[in-house]
Amino acid sequence: xxxxxxxxxxxxxxxxxxxxxxxxxxxxxxxxxxxxxxxxxxxxxxxxxxxxxxxxxxxxxxxxxxxxxxxxxxxxxxxxxxxxxxxxxxxxxxxxxxxxxxxxxxxxxxxxxxxxxxxxxxxxxxxxxxxxxxxxxxxxxxxxxxxxxxxxxxxxxxxxxxxxxxxxxxxxxxxxxxxxxxxxxxxxxxxxxxxxxxxxxxxxxxxxxxxxxxxxxxxxxxxxxxxxxxxxxxxxxxxxxxxxxxxxxxxxxxxxxxxxxxxxxxxxxxxxxxxxxxxxxxxxxxxxxxxxxxxxxxxxxxxxxxxxxx
Numbered sequence: 001x002x003x004x005x006x007x008x009x010x011x012x013x014x015x016x017x018x019x020x021x022x023x024x025x026x027x028x029x030x031x032x033x034x035x036x037x038x039x040x041x042x043x044x045x046x047x048x049x050x051x052x053x054x055x056x057x058x059x060x061x062x063x064x065x066x067x068x069x070x071x072x073x074x075x076x077x078x079x080x081x082x083x084x085x086x087x088x089x090x091x092x093x094x095x096x097x098x099x100x101x102x103x104x105x106x107x108x109x110x111x112x113x114x115x116x117x118x119x120x121x122x123x124x125x126x127x128x129x130x131x132x133x134x135x136x137x138x139x140x141x142x143x144x145x146x147x148x149x150x151x152x153x154x155x156x157x158x159x160x161x162x163x164x165x166x167x168x169x170x171x172x173x174x175x176x177x178x179x180x181x182x183x184x185x186x187x188x189x190x191x192x193x194x195x196x197x198x199x200x201x202x203x204x205x206x207x208x209x210x211x212x213x214x215x216x217x218x219x220x221x222x223x224x225x226x227x228x229x230x231x232x233x234x235x236x237x238x239x240x241x242x243x244x245x246x247x248x249x250x251x252x253x254x255x256x257x258x259x260x261x262x263x264x265x266x267x268x269x270x271x272x273x274x275x276x277x278x279x280x281x282x283x284x285x286x287x288x289x290x291x292x293x294x295x296x297x298x299x300x301x302x303x304x305x306x307x308x309x310x
Contacts, residue, residue, distance in 0.1 A: 126242030149257030
């Protein structure tokens with residue numbers, strides 16, 4: 001196994017061009033696996049690749065669980081083993097990959113932490129340091145993100161023809177090219193209108209290829225369509241400007257949108273439609289999040305909830 005691991009790592013380095021950091025992670029996982037086989041599973045100094053089967057790999061994952069390694073770390077180790085034995089098959093050392101049939105450990109699904117209404121207010125109402133047309137763009141962008149719960153990819157893909165300013169709604173093409181209509185409020189409309197007033201000015205100064213942006217709502221300073229990465233930078237800048245105290249991911253605004261609707265009494269089916277979830281079970285995660293919050297508030301506030309048992 002040690003010889004095979006060495007050949008495999010050399011292959012990744014010389015032929016695949018893997019980074020030193022990735023190679024180090026692979027080497028650590030493979031060394032841990034080999035030591036497990038030698039010391040715990042087979043109890044012998046030398047282990048050949050032919051002696052490794054799916055049961056050995058499952059036992060290794062159980063070993064990692066007992067060591068309290070996270071599912072993410074276990075998944076990474078299993079991925080390294082799959083690649084190692086795939087390489088062994090290509091080299092003619094094995095007929096089949098013993099790791100192929102082993103299930104990847106399930107990772108707990110976590111929602112990004114949502115912002116409380118006061119934090120949203122600070123983020124959206126805080127006075128930005130910048131002035132001018134791009135400051136108006138940033139304000140409109142943030143208002144729409146929170147007002148509609150759009151994914152960032154959906155936001156940057158919006159064109160002016162997708163908006164109905166009179167009805168305060170927009171048409172968006174979501175995952176699986178499913179179209180949905182999402183309303184937005186008066187504050188978002190005002191921010192969009194202010195940005196629209198200077199949009200032509202920004203567009204006229206375009207140094208980017210006009211065909212790349214079309215009628216895109218959100219433009220960068222060269223007049224082209226804004227990217228998802230740029231949205232993250234805009235949000236990072238605003239977070240610093242208002243001294244929010246913790247990082248905010250664009251997806252946090254989407255989750256805040258859904259959580260605040262649920263807290264205000266909106267039903268799950270409506271939230272599902274607004275978010276563009278194909279399955280109601282995806283939206284139901286918000287009920288667990290809200291229940292956790294309710295329990296936390298109750299246990300922290302109710303006098304008898306904190307009472308120690310006799």
